[in-house]
Amino acid sequence: MQNWIPFIPDAASTVAGQVDGLYFYLTGVTIFFTLLVYALLILFIIRYRRRNPREIPRPIAGSIKLESMWTVIPFLIAMSIFVWGARLSFTQYRMPAEALDIYVVGKQWMWKFQHTTGQREINELHIPVGRKVKLTMTTEDTIHSFFVPAFRTKADVVPGRYQYLWFEATKPGRYELFCAEYCGTNHSGMTGYIVVMEPTDYDNWLSGGANQQSPVAAGQQLFQTLGCATCHSDAGQGGRGPALAGLLGKQVQLNNGQTITADDSYIRESITDPQAKIVAGFGPIMPTFKGQVSEEQLLQLVTFIKSLSPAQTEGKAATAPARENNPQTGTASPEAQGTTAPDVQRSNPVGPTAPNAGQGGGAQSTESQRSNPVGPTNNNARPKQRQRRQ
């Protein structure tokens, strides 16, 4: 696992080298100042040791010149570190336009992944080498943190919102995945592996699970069974509810005069807390689906709704204007309110139970105590930052 430099972990992502570079610079600065201070201390305590218990050294008041020097020079060095660190963070926070999307749900105490092609994994994520991977992450319970030391990257996974993280692996291998934010009893068991594969191996691996339902398909099915189509219509053209086709990335005018940009978190919030942001021209008639859909199902719904905006996936601005010519009739559809069958769907296609569940007896009980795994989106989420990792 070791490089030729001791105590440096495997470096297997495009940013790893840059993070190490800053680390070496800082280590150099630290060693320089530590040696400087230690050398002066040792020199002084030997040279000026007390020779006579009655001696009174000549007082020295201080020196403005020296004070300015050791204020300004450390400040300049600190600023060099600040700029370097901020530039580096910019690379890490900015989400790439083109990336392999993977959906991540953290849960006490496991990591659940779903690929766009439908494969699901627990505590192990297979990705191809040399391709940017973008994670869209949330959690069913408490805060977790997705940490891959070999990639030198990390992001907290916060309930009630989507967090994003991207990386590009540079060499095949099996790399440790840790939960870095303390999350309860089996926190230290919430680990896994990122398996980085050659593209051909990855394609083979993907084809192994080809019969699984993709998140878009699953989302479409949910869209029907939950009755979303009643108001938003089958292909999302809208009706009693606002149009969903071509929505993503567009500016949306709300009935309180605000304008927001439609993104993942906005769609998620509109499902769990429909009254939070109502599109201008529509009434507050949508029932909440909070508690009826799991985080994974929410991600599938969001993915499906995103797929209705093809321009977004091509990285271009949306072209089709949203249909806003549907005055409200003022009645909620009874179908929409009555349909609640998500539990039937909530089977876990992956099959194996959490590998860690056996270790802490509290795992299952805590899970079942939690009646309400889905929370509303954070109202403070700032639309402009949503495409980056917040």
Next chain:
Amino acid sequence: MQVLESEEFETPVASRVNYLNATYGLKSWLLTKDHKRIALLYLGSVSFFFFLGSIYAMMIRLELLTPRGDLVQSQTYNKLFTHHGILMVFFFLIPSIPTVLGNFLVPLMIGAKDLAFPRLNLLSWYIYMVGGILTFWALLNGGVDTGWTFYVPFSTTFSNTYVVAAGLGIFINGFSSILTGLNFIVTIHTMRAPGMTWFRLPLFIWAHYATSLIMILGTPVIAITVLLVALERLARIGIFDPALGGDPILFQHLFWFYSHPAVYIMVLPGMGVVSELIANFSRKNIFGYSFVAFSSIAIAVFGFLVWGHHMFVSGQSMYAGMIFSFLSFAVAIPSAVKVFNWTATLYQGSISYDTPMLYGLGFIGLFVIGGMTGLFLAAIGLDIHVHDTYFVVAHFHYIMVGGTVLAYLGGLHMWWPKISGRMYPEGWARFAALVIFVGFNLTFFPQFLLGYMGMPRRYHAYPADLPVWQVLHVMSSAGASILGMGLTLPLIYLVWSMRYGRKAPANPWALPGLEWRTPSPPPTENFAVTPVVTWEAYEFAPPEELKVIGKFEPGDEADHPAVTKG
């Protein structure tokens, strides 16, 4: 070695009435209004909580000897680090130097008879004890597993432990902090002896003034935060948990708005002690007095603006992160200024190798490393990797243990003759200081390496296929046992010296500070007559000119022997 034996300078102590023997009995201690006795009450209770916190630390280090979680279950381990953190932060580090050394020395150093509000001072000790005992009760009866940070929604919704009881203890304890801070500020403003101008104050006082500002302004925020956690946990009012309509990041803002300044509550008094140690044991006035004094105030002010650097990966805005990163680098500068000034103070000094000086030098050495590694964490791009790893653990232990604990021990040794009226055994004390320094570095230096390699915090087990990790953990645990033994030594010999130590003269180190111009131990009223200060801070003079103020023995001159410089 450097203790002056000159007879003409020594005040007879045997028969004299002092604060320790003025009255007897438990009641005279529990109802005392004397700041010096209250300092001793704090010394006992703070040491008790430090001892408890250390036991938890030892168990953590024992568990981490092996990669597997074999000594304790994960749930037990979670409680161990939570209890360790809560006891050490809230019941040792925050109160330690202000309530023990500050309580004892603030009035003595400024020439006052007591603090401004002696009853409030006693009340603050009782509040501290109520908070401490309540928290300790919660820890014994089931414990808490949230980590000392009480992050939501884990603490409000998921944890099945005594969160509210422990939180209530911390809430109550906060009032003790506020009262102490209030007392210090009023005392320093209004009760300085004639001639004791602001710029004649020892730097210990400046540091305590800055600390008191943070205590008063910051502590109410943690109190509110803890209350909100309790409200959400008990009444299910949605404040932090998104399932109830709350915002978990809001908690982190509130928590760190106090808890980052709290870091300065812990380290600023330590810096004040070290300024005293370095100046007095090199017999030099501090280099750049006003820079050191104002750097304390600067740290207190800027310290309130950097809390967001705990949240670089938590989901706050990238631009907020950049501002917090910038301010964190800015707050590092006053600390650097202090280090350079302490070092420059030694130049052409008369440096003694007495134990307090060893701790002072040890503090500077460890604080440089602790401070510099703080820069790693302030750089966002690098913090993303090392956040919540052992790198952070190592960094803050270098500041908290290498800084605060060393300063506390150094201060305790420097003023022990004044506090107890007895000398501690110098040989043992130097040996203990050395053991602590070596043990400390062996414990915490490997954790920097572990952290960069990716070892996350709060893990009771770690991958067994990384042998280097275990090697580093074993080194760390070995260091912890050495550190533990080193810390036991002062406990033993200081207690021993209270009965068997050589009697201390009024001014064993021949220092100019006011606290040394009254007998050891001081009388209840501190000074027989109000001292008049005509000298600058750290104005050293030959020992025979440093007369004890006031008349204690027949033959002593009572006419304010305001010492003129030599």
